[in-house]
């Protein structure tokens with residue numbers, strides 16, 4: 325698109341196991357590589373890994389694999405934890421220096437004149453400290469600001485994920501976001517399904533997973549696809565456009 329300032333690759337919910345064994349019958353390592361090496365990623369300016377890099381509980385082999393895969397990329401790689409990650413283990417494989425405060429990974433990143441905030445929802449909530457920090461830091465920014473977090477801050481219409489694994493303090497988080505006038509777009513993962521939603525003035529983009537997609541119409545877990553899917557985000561002076569890819 326003309327006027328593009330910035331292109332972001334977002335890969336989410338990779339769910340790598342500790343070793344090379346298949347995860348629930350899926351070659352999650354190959355799935356991740358398909359996303360990372362796809363043509364859609366060739367011209368990105370930054371890569372965001374939006375949580376659940378590890379399959380179950382922060383397996384070191386997951387971080388070893390992912391960090392090794394991205395180490396030669398020519399662009400910054402920004403990582404936040406999901407509910408299956410362990411921050412202290414992640415920090416051994418990714419440079420999170422200055423980004424961990426009180427055991428939570430949250431930070432601000434500026435690129436091409438745009439400001440991005442990253443929050444830690446790994447425990448299923450976003451802490452008050454993070455919300456207060458976000459409010460005060462966003463107030464210092466003149467233009468619009470963008471946000472990444474693992475959990476969507478609202479229900480998405482995914483019957484299984486909404487009922488079992490949605491963000492626990494949605495109301496508190498939504499009230500905080502609502503009070504930030506220049507927060508326009510929120511990018512998440514966690515739901516293993518792609519959604520684009522309006523949340524008041526804000527748009528919520530939920531990236532699919534490279535591990536697998538979960539059927540959003542079923543009230544219990546139903547596998548929709550074990551093909552990897554991922555997202556790119558293009559930002560210009562007057563637009564934000566996302567695209568979803570699959571293999």
Ligand SMILES: [Fe+2]
Pocket residue numbers: 337375376406407408474513514515
């Ligand atoms: Fe998750």
